[in-house]
């Protein structure tokens with residue numbers, strides 16, 4: 182039996198990945214912070230003994246340790262740990278509250294580190310690998326997305342450090358980079374940002390109105406792709422005999438490659454144009 186762990190399995194990409202891994206014959210530990218529902222197309226996942234829902238809040242060290250203990254009681258090793266759980270905290274630095282910054286880093290960066298730490302013994306015995314789900318913001322920092330950019334850059338740094346650190350045990354560390362994908366993550370991010378703005382100093386919020394409006398317009402231009410495409414790339418990273426360091430969904434590969442290879446001044450100009458921020462001047466005070 183080949184067993185894997187997927188964190189954040191109750192979300193768009195996580196749920197699609199659980200389904201596809203099941204179809205490929207894996208026993209899947211589906212990490213879930215709350216109730217798990219794998220939908221009508223779940224091939225009976227709720228009743229499927231091959232999908233084992235495990236309570237897992239990656240931001241809570243005790244929850245991570247408890248999940249590792251439970252899984253260690255059921256299997257001898259894991260073929261992969263897929264760090265998929267993630268959130269987007271958006272908005273200008275000046276308007277993002279400290280606890281939102283903390284949530285961002287705890288879920289996207291510290292969370293995977295805690296999960297990897299607790300599950301390494303099972304990865305060693307299972308000749309397993311680590312798959313970290315990053316984003317284009319892990320390679321290119323975006324304005325008004327500073328918090329998530331920091332968190333995903335951190336995840337990329339963690340992946341690069343661990344790749345060498347874990348080489349003696351031949352534990353591959355793979356980064357998967359989805360493109361913009363149709364999930365609830367953007368609605369959730371917008372709702373959290375709106376709640377934060379309600380709490381912020383009105384005069385400081387007013388300073389950023391043009392940028393916030395431009396960001397919303399720019400976001401509406403993105404055409405998100407299907408979750409199944411990302412799940413396929415994740416499963417390729419899990420199954421490859423000799424996994425590469427990075428697997429990117431095609432669109433992210435092109436976008437990331439262009440932006441990371443441009444000289445910084447040109448990249449800044451391009452990003453400012455793409456996000457609609459070019460030409461916005463501070464209002465006269």
Ligand SMILES: NC(=O)c1ccc[n+]([C@@H]2O[C@H](COP(=O)([O-])OP(=O)(O)OC[C@H]3O[C@@H](n4cnc5c(N)ncnc54)[C@H](OP(=O)(O)O)[C@@H]3O)[C@@H](O)[C@H]2O)c1
Pocket residue numbers: 188189190191192193194195213214215237238239240241264265266267268288314315316317358359360361362363364365366367369405
């Ligand atoms: N969608 C995109 O365009 C896109 C692009 C690039 C990268 N990604 C990355 O893909 C991954 C999956 O995102 P998604 O688009 O599928 O988002 P999503 O639909 O919002 O799902 C996110 C998942 O993460 C879980 N989660 C959040 N906080 C958690 C915590 N503290 N502990 C455990 N689980 C937690 C959520 O659980 P709850 O339901 O309990 O909140 C949910 O299951 C993320 O790492 C994201 O950064 C997404």
